[in-house]
Amino acid sequence: MPSTARLVVSGAVANLAVGTLFGWSLVAPALMTDVGASDSSGSGVFALALVAFSAALLGVGRGLRRLGARRLLGVAAVLAGVGLGLTAAGRWAGVPWIGVGLLFGTANGLAYGTAVALAARVPGGRRGLASGLVVGAYAAGPVVLGLVAPRVLPAVGWRTGLAVLAVLVTGLVGLAAVLAPVDRAPARGSEQPERRVPVPFRSVVALWLLFAGGALPGLVVFSAAAPLASAAGLGAGAAGAAVSLLAAGNLAGRVGAGWWSDRVGRPAAVASTLVLSAVALGGLAVSTVPAVVLTGFAGIGLAYGGVSALVPAVTADRVGPRAFPTVYGRVFTAWGCAGLAAPLLVSQGAATASARPEVFLLLAAPLLVAVAALMSLTAEAGSRPGR
Numbered sequence: 001m002p003s004t005a006r007l008v009v010s011g012a013v014a015n016l017a018v019g020t021l022f023g024w025s026l027v028a029p030a031l032m033t034d035v036g037a038s039d040s041s042g043s044g045v046f047a048l049a050l051v052a053f054s055a056a057l058l059g060v061g062r063g064l065r066r067l068g069a070r071r072l073l074g075v076a077a078v079l080a081g082v083g084l085g086l087t088a089a090g091r092w093a094g095v096p097w098i099g100v101g102l103l104f105g106t107a108n109g110l111a112y113g114t115a116v117a118l119a120a121r122v123p124g125g126r127r128g129l130a131s132g133l134v135v136g137a138y139a140a141g142p143v144v145l146g147l148v149a150p151r152v153l154p155a156v157g158w159r160t161g162l163a164v165l166a167v168l169v170t171g172l173v174g175l176a177a178v179l180a181p182v183d184r185a186p187a188r189g190s191e192q193p194e195r196r197v198p199v200p201f202r203s204v205v206a207l208w209l210l211f212a213g214g215a216l217p218g219l220v221v222f223s224a225a226a227p228l229a230s231a232a233g234l235g236a237g238a239a240g241a242a243v244s245l246l247a248a249g250n251l252a253g254r255v256g257a258g259w260w261s262d263r264v265g266r267p268a269a270v271a272s273t274l275v276l277s278a279v280a281l282g283g284l285a286v287s288t289v290p291a292v293v294l295t296g297f298a299g300i301g302l303a304y305g306g307v308s309a310l311v312p313a314v315t316a317d318r319v320g321p322r323a324f325p326t327v328y329g330r331v332f333t334a335w336g337c338a339g340l341a342a343p344l345l346v347s348q349g350a351a352t353a354s355a356r357p358e359v360f361l362l363l364a365a366p367l368l369v370a371v372a373a374l375m376s377l378t379a380e381a382g383s384r385p386g387r
Helices: 003-027 028-033 041-058 062-089 095-120 124-156 158-179 188-195 201-222 225-231 236-264 266-285 290-331 333-351 357-362 364-385
Strands: none
Touching: 003 028, 003 041, 003 062, 003 095, 003 124, 003 158, 028 041, 028 158, 041 062, 041 095, 041 290, 041 333, 062 158, 062 290, 095 124, 095 158, 095 290, 124 236, 124 290, 188 333, 201 225, 201 236, 201 266, 201 290, 201 333, 201 364, 225 236, 225 290, 236 266, 236 290, 266 290, 266 357, 266 364, 290 333, 290 357, 290 364, 357 364
16 A cells, blocks of 8 residues: 555544544443443533543644654554543443543544654645545544434443444554554655755644634534524425535535645635635525525535545644644644534524524634635745745
């Protein structure tokens, strides 16, 4: 298998496995009840997992320098297996917080950070597609779990299901570790030119704002998809279709935007996703025609997926593969902040029919911030010697 393909397959397999974290809601109600915790505490476990995810991602750069991709994925495999296995066997209310919140959340950060770092090593002409495939696999994980779990869990119970998932996740991340390169860093000779490129603080800020502004509309719609669809006048069946289109668009947007960026250039591809997001928000704000609403949800999903795939590729283009893990760990905190802001916007009335138009129009503001950040990055890249 060519080395480039190994990088992509390793990253994709790791992300497919740990992305199942986002299927937590499939088992959370029964799990929390059985261990004597309240149903609502399941959302707290997930929030803790996201905090652990982001914290671990910040340390991936140092981890790759000290351990290398193969060993770091091995650590992630062990943490994921122990965390899920402990949760499957536990009888104490605090077990899910430790097993899923801390251990599996940390495994997610280590695996995801290593996976996108592997994609960043792919040469620039294929880096967009590589990033799209790797981050797309993370979105595919909960999709696959969502198709399988509702059929399996009633028959075997959540404990058996979670134990099987622990084995599968550990095995897949372990396979990703075997496929990952042994070296602790990119080859010295091939990375010397990129290693000398400075990483100005303003570039990190611009990348952060691009991610936060570009992702916030999608995160808001994801966080209240069904109520927003209902508030737009859709019936129960059509609202379900809107949620499905949102998820499908997210997955397709990650792969499609990465592929597109290799052909038209990263700035043009990012600009396209921001425009698509703005058009979709406009349609959702002014129309309750089912076809327009469904198209708007699909557009939001595509745009969010595109931003999720393109920001890692843009970051790698700007800072090089060697600096990427450290810089992207910082940039990724933008996603966490946007994720925290999304429920706050929803709580202000986003899911009510009267507030729906204003909320969708309000979400155009972060897109303007993202556009300004993209313009700053493009101008800075154009002013650099030899670029």
